[in-house]
Amino acid sequence: MAAYMIVLIKITREEAWPGYRRRVSELFERHGARYLVRGGPVEALEGSYDGRRLVVFEFPSMDVIRSVWHSPEYAEVKALREGAGELDVWAVPGV
Numbered sequence: 001m002a003a004y005m006i007v008l009i010k011i012t013r014e015e016a017w018p019g020y021r022r023r024v025s026e027l028f029e030r031h032g033a034r035y036l037v038r039g040g041p042v043e044a045l046e047g048s049y050d051g052r053r054l055v056v057f058e059f060p061s062m063d064v065i066r067s068v069w070h071s072p073e074y075a076e077v078k079a080l081r082e083g084a085g086e087l088d089v090w091a092v093p094g095v
Contacts, residue, residue, distance in 0.1 A: 002094040003062040004036070009053040009087050016084035023077045031068045032060040058094075065091045 011017055025035075037056035042049050059065045068074055069091075081087075 001061060003059050003065050004092050004094060005033070005057040005059060005065055006090045006092065007055040007057075007087055008050075009055065009085055011053070011085045013084040016081060020077065020080040020084065023080060024074075027073055027077055028057055028059075028068065031064055033057045033064075033068075052088075062091060062093050 034057065035055070036058050037054055039053050039055065042054055059068075
């Protein structure tokens with residue numbers, strides 16, 4: 001069953017971000033993920049929106065998300081964004 005990674009991002013050092021974004025995209029795509037949402041304007045229909053960038057990936061399963069997230073490969077890529085942003089990241093199964 002498909003699963004989704006939802007990421008809210010506050011970029012604090014823009015110059016470090018392009019390399020991370022490219023590498024994480026390549027890594028996730030190799031594991032069957034695809035972007036469903038990648039930035040863009042957010043329209044708050046109810047409640048509030050705090051201005052962070054919103055990214056949503058679709059993965060083949062929760063197991064794939066966990067495997068990639070905890071992999072040495074991702075640890076290397078994640079190091080590229082150290083000090084460059086603040087993230088909240090959630091994984092949820094599809095229905």
